[in-house]
Amino acid sequence: MDISKEKLEWMYTTMYRIRRFEETMLEQTFKGNSMGVTHPSDGQEAPPTGICAHLTEKDWIGSTHRGHGHCIAKGLDTSAMMAEIMGKATGQCGGKGGSMHIADFSKGMLGANAIVGASIPLAVGAALTAKYKGIENESVGVSFFGDGASSQGVLHESMNLASVWKLPVIFACENNGYAEATPAWYAVSASDIASRAEGYGMPGVVVDGMDVFAVYDAAGEAIARARAGEGPTFLELKTYRYHGHFHADDPKKYRKPEEEQFYLDKDPIKHFEATVTKQKLMSAKQLKAIRDAVEQEMLDAVEFGMNSPMPDASALYDDVYINYSNPIQGLR
Amino acid sequence: MDISKEKLEWMYTTMYRIRRFEETMLEQTFKGNSMGVTHPSDGQEAPPTGICAHLTEKDWIGSTHRGHGHCIAKGLDTSAMMAEIMGKATGQCGGKGGSMHIADFSKGMLGANAIVGASIPLAVGAALTAKYKGIENESVGVSFFGDGASSQGVLHESMNLASVWKLPVIFACENNGYAEATPAWYAVSASDIASRAEGYGMPGVVVDGMDVFAVYDAAGEAIARARAGEGPTFLELKTYRYHGHFHADDPKKYRKPEEEQFYLDKDPIKHFEATVTKQKLMSAKQLKAIRDAVEQEMLDAVEFGMNSPMPDASALYDDVYINYSNPIQGLR
């Protein structure tokens, strides 16, 4: 395997961190410590991990309502994320965004976005900035979105724009088979969404999105192309979400047990563990040490969130504008 | 040739009518008798003619800013069209729509539409009505749009919907090589727009849009498929507009003379004449009789338009709603 030890450690840490973050977040949600709706991404750890393994803070990603995995893979702090979900002043967005709007511009993370499809052109715009500044080699744009989002017109507009303008963009479609309860086989008129890429003058690649090594390889090629100024690539990552659409959804109402089991058997974390131990790239002890560190990190994140203060009442009126000092406080 | 005499006559009449309507309309526009902007479609006679040759008044078409040809091929009255462009009460829309909004619901014409791409889903909706009522065999939807419109997201949404719902729709893309001054080679990331159809689970066919017989054949197949309940088809009709984008535009500023000549040499009307006379399907005399009738029709249309009254001042407030009797007249 052509992946450095550090990278392997990073990949395992990242996937395990995503998994445990979602589980911890759900626990906190059910305890009533989240202030709103949350969409867990456990099961889908491989796509953000395999892709972001190639990125630095100068690269940009756009994300969705199911964005925690993207955030973590892009290096966001899990304590600030947890605090955000708890609506605290110390949260990633000061408690004003919540789970569906976590962003960190210092890390190259353009924000989770709760309008399906709406973040796709933002990543195209980030790539445009890179091209404009002549730094494509160090700054590409990656747009994460789902199978459901593939039906939004703005995806197609974005693909055409990226191709016409030859921008360094990766369209990373996480096809988890469902948009809410609606199966992709019903809503998507192509057997592989990636098959649409050709009509937009770019390569379209179908990838096993439960296998982080497969994702890593495909993403590596796509990102190298982008950095070399060769334009966009479309990746369709076939994956699965273990939980329901949002925290309170029971997916058993619309998914078959066999199907769920099929993907559980392909669990990306177990697959990683089996691969690296078999190939003697990492020891069981090493893996355990990583897991332990992540467990502690989660305890810390919850504690940080719980102990953090609420935002100031004045935050309601702040940051509507930068250059506008006279907020309109509801005309009361 | 497998086309009835009546149909051939209709085709020639229709193409010549479109050609002469546009020329007459331009004349009237330059005389100051049009009240607004007009987009002539001469040169593009084959697509509407070859397609609408298969349609009846129960079939529906959606159209664009460049819609006169579609209207005429769908059987609209040229006098009412001319009067509309002149803004008269006798116009197709009572003078309230103008060139970009000519519609005739009694003829299955859903309206020209001045928002590029916006009429595409309307034809999908008409096809949905047909399927809902179980009359696909006698009522299909045809959406006419340009190469420029192919970049609008709503086209892709419409294609996916039509395919997922298996609706009797024809996507008729009139690729005339330009959107305003912008060449399709710049703005469209596919060499053939029709190549995108496959990704939406439908056939995509490239057709010589200067040859009405080629259009007729391809459209016949597509419409037969639709009537048989086999779902949508995408036709890309490679065609050319002889005039500028709108009445006052000089296309020589952005098109090469050789290119213009190439298409003039393929003129759809001349091609038709050559074919039918060579194959002895119609005589020169017959053709001339049709042309003469059309010339008279144009004189009549202009006279009708010029002699028609202006709409009543009250028309300003009518038909904002049906069931709402209290117009808000500008709060003056």
Next chain:
Amino acid sequence: MTTSQANNPLGPGYDGVPGKELRFRDVFRDTLRAEMIRDEDVFLMGEDISGGFDKDTKEPLDAWGGPFAATKGLVQEFGPERIRDAPISEAGFVGAAIGSALTGLRPVVDLMYFDFVTVAFDQLLSNAAKSRYMFGGQTRVPLTLFARSGAGTGHAAQHSESFYSMLAHIPGLKVVVPSDPYSVKGLLAAAIRDDDPVFLVNDKKLINLTGFVPDEDYVIELGKGRYLRRGTDVTLVGMSYTSIACQKAADQLAEIGIDAEVIDMMSLSPFDEDILIESVAKTHNVVIVDEDTPRASMASEFAAVIADKAFDHLDAPVKRVTAPHSPVPYNRDLEIAYMPQPEDVVRTVRKLLGHE
């Protein structure tokens, strides 16, 4: 129903009629069902309204009962042709709904969250609202749309909008805002039977509310408001959920001796100018309460109409209590502060009447 007779919050003729206490969401679903039975050209369209499909049988599963359970059970009863599940393509399927309305059907579109209107905005404004006018009256667009608005559920900036004023701004589109089980039954039925496009905005906070609903079939005339409470000292104007905030405020005001009249606008476009003028002519004071953001809003519009047509009746400035000019924040405390609360209304009234 003429507003001047309406002494009963339900409207005239509803005193002592048979009916039940029902939940808003159940009334909503039952009304959809009744309209689908009444007219077979009525059908529903929206994302997830069949709640998934069985992989093997391809049968709809109704796993969720549609967004907010608004269509629960309907797909089993009417089948997938009349409960048409749509991919996530709001512009496309709203456009298709308009096309079907132009060709003889009566589509009802579930847009899920109100915020998603923006994605289909062009189809709504350029096609649904304009077709009749720009085509010279030769067609009609009997389309109904509905979606859930409002803050208060921790959905943050992109799932909590109340910008119905932007829809009411659009000539050709009608907009209604039910505020209880009674009004949603009459307004939804009226919307579906109306031959113009109508948008029904449904505040999330109303969904589990219960209230008395007559058994009989009835419609509420589009464009009419109603009195929820009669009073003499000040007029409180509510719409959608703020009608409830106004009633609570009126209760609190009564305790301190201020007799407030409460109007529930029910329709935003067209809207009932007469009821506003009639009430202000009596009370001489008015506070308009709106969860939408303030600029160029329906609160502004009502204020403007009063400042023009009821000017001579006014004893004091026309007041608005609205959301701030900001997106909706996530944090619960901020979100509560964002929404106009009964206490905000009470405070404003006391200041207005010099009762401090």
Next chain:
Amino acid sequence: MTTSQANNPLGPGYDGVPGKELRFRDVFRDTLRAEMIRDEDVFLMGEDISGGFDKDTKEPLDAWGGPFAATKGLVQEFGPERIRDAPISEAGFVGAAIGSALTGLRPVVDLMYFDFVTVAFDQLLSNAAKSRYMFGGQTRVPLTLFARSGAGTGHAAQHSESFYSMLAHIPGLKVVVPSDPYSVKGLLAAAIRDDDPVFLVNDKKLINLTGFVPDEDYVIELGKGRYLRRGTDVTLVGMSYTSIACQKAADQLAEIGIDAEVIDMMSLSPFDEDILIESVAKTHNVVIVDEDTPRASMASEFAAVIADKAFDHLDAPVKRVTAPHSPVPYNRDLEIAYMPQPEDVVRTVRKLLGHE
């Protein structure tokens, strides 16, 4: 510039400064050019702004000088990277512009006709306007957009909109409406230099207007109005092209002995509450003139602010002269009747002042 000093229609400090009589469209182009020279992060994006490309050389042709010739010559000067021609994908390229603004550039988007805003509406409302707030202030969106509004050119229902009130309704977005060559220079420069998203609405009827423009570099503070004429009997409030209608009306009123004050709002969001109140405090009468349709419009908003904050100064009802609540008709006579004309303003003022 504080409004109370502004006795010169250009604003204070502009008496006797060097300048020229220029055409609106030329000033517009020259300002774009100056801002692009000033800051190399500024670039333009839009359909047809390079005016086609040569098939062989792939060089831009600038055949049209962009829509309405707003970018004439710029592509030759700055090249296709900074004059970025876009396919017809308003949602996509406005989204891309937002993305570039979030990552360090200062995009300026030409949306051609104002009506096309609807196609990109979600990107504007959900992303451009909300990003700063919902991400807790960690980013900025230095995006400028412009488009041509207004009736009067025979473009009919889908190319003649003036619904800027819907944009001004949106928290997080700023909206400016120049009314002459002087104001377009100062407002466009200010918009491009501002770190918030700003929409500049440009009435088509202004494009060939000429007026005095100072040579020097200047910006007009966003959110400020100005007096175009001082008077004592009635305040006429204009915005965009209606500021010109108001001036003409004031001339006609002067002839019959009515001394009107004319305010040009220049900015719709934020807007200048102070100038409205100051003027009404003096004249006690006000007519707001707006080509947008009336419901939940900026005319309503200004009326509402006056009915609240200048109530005690009012001698008469607050009047609005607006377009009717209808789409824009094609026929020329109807179109002229659609737009508020000076005569409509004069008639309204005479009625208001009992001068009939």
